[in-house]
Amino acid sequence: MPKYMLIYRDPAEPQSPPPSPEEMQGFLQLWDGWFKQFPDQIVEMGDGLLPTGRVLQPSGVVADGPYVEAKEMIGGFSVVQAQSYEEAVEVARHCPITKIGGAIEIREFAVYV
Amino acid sequence: MSPASSLVEHFFRHEYGRLVALLTRDMGVRHLQLAEDVVQSALSRALVAWPRSGTPTDPSAWLYRTAKNLAIDTLRRERRRQLLPQDGSGLPDPVMTGLGDEDLPRFETEIGDESLRLLFLCCHPALAVDSQVALALKIVSGFGVQEIAQGLLVTTSNIEKRLSRAKEKLRQQPSAWIELNPAEVLERRDAVLSTIYLIFNGGYATTQGELPIRRDLCGEAIRLAKMVAQHPVCRVPAAEALVALLLLHTARFDGREAADGGVVLLAHQDRQRWDGDLLREAMDYAGRAARGTELSRYHLEAAIAWEHCRASTFETTDWRRISSYYRLLSHQHASPMIQLNAAVAISYAESVEAGRERLLQISDPERQRLRPWWDCCLAQIHERLGQPTLAQSHWRDALALAGSPVQRQFIQSQLDRLSS
Incomplete structure (x- = not known):
């Protein structure tokens, strides 16, 4: 079955005011619920990415951080398997990331290897 | 793997306060903001990690470790930036020494003490009363800025201002550590009790729709009051009386709330819906509060609340006694x-x-602060005097001053009743 990577694009501007502990515990529940809702589709829960990083240019120049001018920042990813893009999108639609204003990029694995 | 739903209610919120308290103990008050930031980050990490790897067996320890490591990283980075090749760099840094302690707090009492100390810090005499309330809700109770604003019926920018002012004041204090001597404990205890009382009132005043946050504020006030009342140094009859008072009010929550979310007046409340367990617990505290000779305002207010609770009907209320209180x-x-x-x-x-x-003897400036409640009371009194026209006119005054939909709805229903 085709696999898709869900790439979480969080808003680069942090939420203001930041989410409260109570809201965060609520999000935790939402993530749990999402994983439970799609046990057959979600094959790899993935991980989060720290907001800092390095960018290596082809010239060999190394700069700090992801592109600062970007409106969104990749904050994490998961991998799902689905019959079609429609099904993958359906799984993504229920992902809690959307509740905090994050976009999700859905990309099918090329399976070149 | 245990799911997030296995976490107890308000776990994150209570952890927030507990961790800020522990880290402030380790790093000193001047790092209060850093403590808050790293705790927030630790919770964010839990948000990614726990759904994927399962909730750790000891989630509290996981959060403390994560927050502490984040704090150490930040302090190291800052230190490298600020004082790189300095002589005397071998001197122990009290902040790092505090954090280097690998021991996790194991005793519930110890944790209680840290939170209590933080609560006393919030009631620092240099801070304005409204800042004390906001700061306590933020750092001891772990409420978000928006939740505090909703609970206290003010804007988020108002809360943000109160918080930044309070933190600035605390930064200016000479003592960097939360060390309280017994004299300071005594000096601030009244302020602590009154802050808790204000937190409760913030949640209790039904001037806006029954948001769950308002009940949370009340519950939190009770938790803090119990913390004070159960601590060997802070335990005074006034604190026990405060717990009794808050429990007596809370016991009547369900009876006070109409099915449509409106308010039910005391005279019409179904007294069967009052919470008997809470009433019994309140009496426990009241019994302990009665042991001394002290008669604080909390004693008197609890006594009044108790008179209402013990009357089986509105008609059998002992108003003489209430009036004397x-x-x-x-x-x-x-x-x-x-x-x-x-x-x-x-x-x-x-x-x-x-x-x-x-x-009518209440002076005009005070009357202004009481409106529309003053108008409502006067309207009811005219009704009882058999003067419906005057009553209507005061209900209409009240309606014009009503600040929230719940208030308006209540007053309108009184007007409808009179005109039918």
Whole structure:
């Protein structure tokens, strides 16, 4: 079955005011619920990415951080398997990331290897 | 793997306060903001990690470790930036030494103490009272800025201002550590109790729709009051009386709430819906509070609340006794709200006319602060005097001043009742 990577694009501007502990515990529940809702589709829960990083240019120049001018920042990813893009999108639609204003990029694995 | 749903209610919120308390103990008050930031980050990490790897067996320890490591990283980075090749770099840094302690707090009591110390810090005499309340809700209770604003019916920018002012004041204090000597504990104890009382009132005042946050504020006030009342150094009858008072009010929550979210007046409440367990617990605390000779305002207010709770019907309420408590209370703490309540008590204990006289004696500036409640009370008194036209006119005044949909809905229903 085709696999898709869900790439979480969080808003680069942090939420203001930041989410409260109570809201965060609520999000935790939402993530749990999402994983439970799609046990057959979600094959790899993935991980989060720290907001800092390095960018290596082809010239060999190394700069700090992801592109600062970007409106969104990749904050994490998961991998799902689905019959079609429609099904993958359906799984993504229920992902809690959307509740905090994050976009999700859905990309099918090329399976070149 | 245990799911997030296995976490107890308000786990994150309580952890926030506990961790800020522990880290502030380790790093000193001047790093309060850093403590808050790393705790927030630790919770964010839990948000990614726990759904994927399962909730750790000891989630509290996981959060503490994560927050502490983040704090150490930040401090190291700062230190590298600020004082790189300095002589005397071998001197132990008290902040790092505090954090280097690998011991996790194991005793519930110890954790309680840290939170309590943080609560006393919030009631620092240099801080304005409204800042004390906001700061305690933020760092001891772990509420978000928006939740505090909703709970206290003010804007988020108002809360943000209060918080930044409070933190700035604390940064300017000479003592970097939360060390309280017994004299300071005594000096601040009243302020601590009154902050807790204000937190509860913030949640109790039904001037806006029954948001769950308002009940959370009340529950939190009870938790803090119990913390004070159970601590060997802070335990005084006034603290125990405060717990009793808050429990007595809370016991009547369900009876006070109409099915449509509106308010049910005391006279019409179904007393079967009052919470018997809470009433019994309140009496426990009241019994302990009665042991000394101290008669604080909390004692008197609890005594009044108890009189209401123990009456099996509204008609059998012992208004004489309530009225005498109000008389004592107004000597101690003559707030406009107490004057208003005292007038109502007199209208039942003595005569409706005497109550009306007392209402009219309330000075104009105080009256302004009490409106529209003052108008509502006067309207009810005219109704009881058999003067429906005057009553209607005061209900209409009240309606014009009503600040929230719940208030408006309540007053409108009274007007509808009179005109039908």
